Every structure is written in structure tokens, then in C-alpha cells.
Amino acid sequence: MARRLSRSQSLRAVLGSLAIAGALLWQPAAQAEQAGVWQQVQKAGVLKCGAAVAAPYVMRDAASAKYSGYFVDLCRDFGERVLKVKVEFVDTNWDNLVAGLQGGKWDLAMALNQTPERALAVAFSTAATDYQISLLLNKDNPKLAQAGETLTDYDKPGVTFAVMSGTAADKAISAVIKQGTVMRLPGMDETRLAVMSRRADVLVDASDTNHLFAIANPTWAKEVMPKPALAKQGVAFGVRRDISWVDMQVLNIYLTQRRETGEIAALVDKASEQVNAQKAP
Structure with a gap:
């Protein structure tokens, strides 16, 4: 048997329904107001x-x-x-x-x-x-003759990593290198010169820029995509x-x-x- 609602209960039910309806009507309006960047x-x-x-x-x-x-x-x-x-x-x-x-x-x-x-x-x-950090090295570097694709192949005493200071590459390589030396330099040109002059053994940079550099220097440069991926x-x-x-x-x-x-x-x-x-x- 259905229970009859009192007048006060009926009023509260009506007001509640109006509040819900008002909220639903307000949401699209609020969203439309916010959608104004473009x-x-x-x-x-x-x-x-x-x-x-x-x-x-x-x-x-x-x-x-x-x-x-x-x-x-x-x-x-x-x-x-x-x-x-x-x-x-x-x-x-x-x-x-x-x-x-x-x-x-x-x-x-x-x-x-x-x-x-x-x-x-x-x-x-x-x-x-997509962005990923890669390693670029001189393929004739005797220190890295047996190095493969894992970072542990490069993280050795006496191996120097050149990286632009303050970049994502700097943060990523600094977190994983335990035995090698990280050489932080102010700009990309300086890091590349360090590897070209063999003051550094490995250039650490974005894979797309390292790829361009390797293509431009095919006689000596070799790019390595470390596994697992570094800072992808x-x-x-x-x-x-x-x-x-x-x-x-x-x-x-x-x-x-x-x-x-x-x-x-x-x-x-x-x-x-x-x-x-x-x-x-």
C-alpha cells in the first residue's frame, strides 16, 4: 500500500527536483562560459x-x-x-x-x-x-668498442658523458650514471665539440637532434638508443x-x-x- 506524503514532504520533494534541474541547466552554461580560449x-x-x-x-x-x-x-x-x-x-x-x-x-x-x-x-x-634520449659516440673510440645498447655498457670509470646543463637530458643521465663522469656544458655546440675533440666519450641529447648530428657526420658518429628507453x-x-x-x-x-x-x-x-x-x- 503506497504511503501518502505530507504537504511538507511534498514541498521538499518539489524543491529538490527543481534544485537538481537547476544544476543540470547550470552545468552547460558554466562549461560554455569556460570554453573561451580560442x-x-x-x-x-x-x-x-x-x-x-x-x-x-x-x-x-x-x-x-x-x-x-x-x-x-x-x-x-x-x-x-x-x-x-x-x-x-x-x-x-x-x-x-x-x-x-x-x-x-x-x-x-x-x-x-x-x-x-x-x-x-x-x-x-x-x-x-615522442622524445627519447639517445647516446652519440665516436665508433672508433676504444673505450666503447664492446659497448652494446644498455647503459651499463657505458657507465664505466673513465667514460665521460657530455650533456647540456639543466636540460631534460642532464636530469635523466645524472640519475642513472654511477661510475662514469657527467660533463655539463652550457650549450649544444659545446657538447658536440667535446665529443668531436674526444674530451668526452658520449654525447647525451634528444634522439632527434643526435640523429641529425649522426647523419651529418657518418664517417665517425654512431647513435645508440639505450634499452630500456631513457626519459621517453x-x-x-x-x-x-x-x-x-x-x-x-x-x-x-x-x-x-x-x-x-x-x-x-x-x-x-x-x-x-x-x-x-x-x-x-
Whole structure:
């Protein structure tokens, strides 16, 4: 037998139903209000991309100040073709790339490695490409004649690893080398010169840049992809953490489609050829 509700119980039930309905109506409205990053960019008429130089991701011609590289191509294409706005590249460095994004100086930070520490400060798009640290050595180096693909083959007393100070490669190699010596240098050119002059035995850098260097120096250079993989991470666009799910989807769908069709791989090849052409005598 059904129990009849009192007037007060009926009123509470009606009010509860109205509250639930109001909450459901409010959620799409709140989401729509938050989904404004790309709308703001379109209103301003310009997409600003923070640019810290690291070939072949982001490159800058010293004479013309023009930017190139495959993340530059992606940023330009996303702004012009998807958002229908002009694209502006804002010069910065790796120390300030995340801070500038947080401060609203640019809308996208290009070529950020996806790390848990950075994810505390910014949000990441889906990865455009993958990052992994590799080893580059002189294949005639007698110290490494028997070395294979494991890090223990290289982590020996008397073996020196050259790495750019403060980079992801520096952090990764410093955590695993116990017997060898880590030589920290201020720039990529210095690390390469150290290996070329044999002041160092192993160059530790991103696999794509080491691959380019090996291709440019086939007579002596050998690249090794250590197993297990060292610091394998996605390389993505950084965006503000308050970006809405809707706006993030726009960028992620764009990147996924371009990666799956092989277009990003083609952009990587183009940027790599450019780097090698610039270094050719």
C-alpha cells in the first residue's frame, strides 16, 4: 500500500527536483562560459606562440628573425587554418616558457616535454611527437668498442658523458650514471665539440637532434638508443591549466589527425633537412 506524503514532504520533494534541474541547466552554461580560449584568440585576431629555440622543433634565423621548425609549422597551421587568425611567435627561452604561458604572454608554448612536474603548472595537448634520449659516440673510440645498447655498457670509470646543463637530458643521465663522469656544458655546440675533440666519450641529447648530428657526420658518429628507453616522453603544446575540455578537444583532434595521416612526420623530415643544410660546409 503506497504511503501518502505530507504537504511538507511534498514541498521538499518539489524543491529538490527543481534544485537538481537547476544544476543540470547550470552545468552547460558554466562549461560554455569556460570554453573561451580560442574564442578570445579569434576576437583578438592573433594566436601567440611562445618560441624557445631547439632544433628541429623551433628554429630562428638570426638574420631575418623568421621562425621555422615543425612545431612552428604546426602552430602556424593551427592558427591560420583552424582558428582563422594571424600567428605571432614570441621569442623566449626555456627558463621562461612555462611562466610566460601562465602569465598570458602567449597562448601556446611550443615543444614542451610532457612531465608530471610541468603538469602541475600547465596543461598538455596530446603529443605531436615522442622524445627519447639517445647516446652519440665516436665508433672508433676504444673505450666503447664492446659497448652494446644498455647503459651499463657505458657507465664505466673513465667514460665521460657530455650533456647540456639543466636540460631534460642532464636530469635523466645524472640519475642513472654511477661510475662514469657527467660533463655539463652550457650549450649544444659545446657538447658536440667535446665529443668531436674526444674530451668526452658520449654525447647525451634528444634522439632527434643526435640523429641529425649522426647523419651529418657518418664517417665517425654512431647513435645508440639505450634499452630500456631513457626519459621517453611525449612532446606537446603547453596550454593554460584553466583551458576548457571543449577547447582542448579542438587542439587534440587537430594534432591526432595530422599525426595519424603522417603529416607531422613529413614536417619533421622537412625540419631535419633544413638543419642539416644549415650545418653543411
